[in-house]
Amino acid sequence: MATSSKFTKDIDVTTCPICLEEFKRPKCLPCLHNFCETCLNSYIITAFKSESKSKVRKSKFNCPVCREQVTPPDPTVAHQEWAKQFRLNHVIVSLMDQNKLKAKQKLCDPCKSMNDDVTAVIWCHDCNEALCEMCANAHKKLKVSKDHDLKNIDELEDTPVITSVQSCENHDGKNVEAFCKDHNQPCCATCVAIHHRKCDHVITLKEAANGILESKEISDLLERLKSTSDLNQDIIKKKRENIKMLEDKKLDIQKELQETRHRIMDSFDKIQSSFMQKLTQKHNQKVKELTDSISDIENRNK
Known part of the structure; x- marks a missing residue:
């Protein structure tokens, strides 16, 4: 639970990348990017303004974020209706x-x-x-x-x-109340009356949900989820081990650098000491020679 809270805090996933405001009926594209239904509809209409110049009718549009080509569920309908077809997130x-x-x-x-x-x-x-x-x-x-x-x-x-x-994707303001087994889709009362009145197997959501947790599909899904979760835990464990290894390596390099620095400073100190000693000797020798020369000149001058 804390992870979910942190996620929503650190990453603003409730903001539409087009209008930069909180989502209004967020619709999810196959590339997993989400947009307000009205924003997506306006984007598609704008993208299709150039269609009048082309004789070929377009059946796809580019995602506003990743530019991946997106095909609507039913590209034969007017492109002004495409945004409504995508699933509500x-x-x-x-x-x-x-x-x-x-x-x-x-x-x-x-x-x-x-x-x-x-x-x-x-x-x-x-x-x-x-x-x-x-x-x-x-x-x-x-x-x-x-x-x-x-x-x-x-x-x-x-x-x-x-x-x-769950809101009906075809009728605004209507909630899903039934499930059509013939078409394998949830529907509101209006959908049942208009599109599914000839269907033989329209049942309530409660009836549709009976036994779903015990079904083979859910069992297989749970098994795959557990396998994925275990795999993710192994990956997390290995990455944490890599982080620990990098930290240890960093400390080893710092220690080695410090020791190398001390060795270099010790060597430099020895070189400096030897050089200063020779410099002092040379200096004293030259000073003595000059002093002797000065004394000699003074004696001659006298």
Whole structure:
């Protein structure tokens, strides 16, 4: 849990690289870069302004960050609809909800929508909203929300928020409520009524989730995750050993350099001492010769 908190603190993964503001409906591209749906849509429309000059209809666009070519799930539809096709990144939505919980002043989301700043005390996991005491009481009374999972915000500050509601990718403001086994995709009530009314196997999300934890796919996934985790732990252990080895090597080099310096200084001191001794002898010899010469000249002068 602490790792998640540190990660969100050290690296701002909730900021759109296009508008440089907090994500609004973050959409994830196959290259794993994320953008606000509206920002991505504007980028695609701008990129396609040159299409009118070309007779060939484009079916791809470049990622705004890594420039990798991206093909939308259905390139046959108008490019103005491409951004809606990419999956909503629920991990980032959860991180933004968690950051909202960690804010110094937590405001009630329903009250804030009415331009009224009221401190929130409750978090609804189903709606992913912060609620003040009055809104929380109303939440419990409403038929559609009386069974929602409500928690005290102070209890959630050190725990990650898991987004329990998935928004429909085709219909804004609608939550996923069912699962179509024929098309293997979640859908909202509108999707069921329009696109899946002829499907034979449309079930509730609860029915779709029954037994999923015991399924072979989940078992295989957990096994792969454990194997990957063990491998990562081995890599971390080896890298820490490498760090320790580098630290030891650094200390050895420092020690060797210090010893070499002392040896060089000792040798230099000996050379200097010998040189000074010879210099003194030579100096005294020359001074004596000159002094004797001066005495001789003085005697002659007398």
